[in-house]
Amino acid sequence: MRPGRWHTREDSGLRLDRDFRWWHDGEPIEHPNIIEAFNRGVRVDDDGRVTLHFGNDWCVIEVEGAPYRVVAVDEAPEGGLSVRLSDRTAEWLAPSTLALDDDGVLSARVKQGRARARFSRDAQFQLAERLAVVDGVVVLEAGALRLPTPLSPALFISPSTA
Numbered sequence: 001m002r003p004g005r006w007h008t009r010e011d012s013g014l015r016l017d018r019d020f021r022w023w024h025d026g027e028p029i030e031h032p033n034i035i036e037a038f039n040r041g042v043r044v045d046d047d048g049r050v051t052l053h054f055g056n057d058w059c060v061i062e063v064e065g066a067p068y069r070v071v072a073v074d075e076a077p078e079g080g081l082s083v084r085l086s087d088r089t090a091e092w093l094a095p096s097t098l099a100l101d102d103d104g105v106l107s108a109r110v111k112q113g114r115a116r117a118r119f120s121r122d123a124q125f126q127l128a129e130r131l132a133v134v135d136g137v138v139v140l141e142a143g144a145l146r147l148p149t150p151l152s153p154a155l156f157i158s159p160s161t162a
Contacts, residue, residue, distance in 0.1 A: 079143035
């Protein structure tokens with residue numbers, strides 16, 4: 001912490017970067033228990049403000065990218081997919097919210113659509129195994145279900161076959 005710097009709830013000095021690393025006043029936070037507690041404490045308000053809750057205390061955090069990370073994708077026996085998130089919750093994946101960013105990383109809307117969750121590399125591979133192009137539309141195959149996505153079929157055409 002810089003000498004003389006006072007933190008407030010609105011100016012906590014905490015930042016979650018695009019690669020899902022935590023920082024405080026420009027210094028990386030590396031202790032695994034603190035990282036776990038912070039990941040579990042992230043909340044997104046209805047107005048989109050991202051806060052960190054720790055016990056009865058809270059503060060606003062700066063987020064580059066998405067406040068949540070998809071760490072795994074699971075298929076339900078009756079069909080459909082759920083995603084496990086960095087805050088240790090799980091929820092149904094809404095295929096219509098899938099998007100691909102400029103870095104080639106998938107994201108989806110979570111928390112009743114209030115927030116984005118960026119897929120980890122492992123979770124993206126898990127999801128990619130279930131994507132297919134059917135009649136010019138990228139669909140997500142989950143059991144017997146084929147759910148349309150907004151993803152571009154051009155993503156699935158290799159330069160050698162174009």
